[in-house]
Amino acid sequence: MPRAKRGFKARRRRNRILKAASGFRGKRSSCHAAANEAVQHAWMHMYRSRKVRKREFRSLWIVRVNAAARTIGMSYSKLMGSLGKAGISLNRKMLAEIAISDPAAFAAIAAAAK
Secondary structure, eight states, X not given: OOOOOOTXXXXXXXXXXXXXXXXXXXXXXXXXXXXXXXXXXXXXXXXXXHHHHHHHHHHHHHHHHHHHHHHTTXXXXXXXXXXXXXXXXXXXXXXXXXXXXOHHHHHHHHHHHO
16 A cells, blocks of 8 residues: 655645745755745744834934924924924824925924924
């Protein structure tokens, strides 16, 4: 009696890993054991980097808003505090976009917040 191999399911699982590893260099793209380890590491880095990307964009927006605020004679923290007190609910992303695309509108928002 022939031995029972895992057959279709195992092949499908291995091929799924090899497909995810396509584009990797050398044995990491063709050998299941090496590809599996490389793909697991890649997924770990992808998961972490999705969180890091959010942090980096928020800090970029803060830098841009701070630079724009200083051109009108205000600091970032004073601007954000006065926006909160004035009840102007614009997030940092939108403030940064306005500061870049329309500095006059940004100055008007800051003036309304004072």
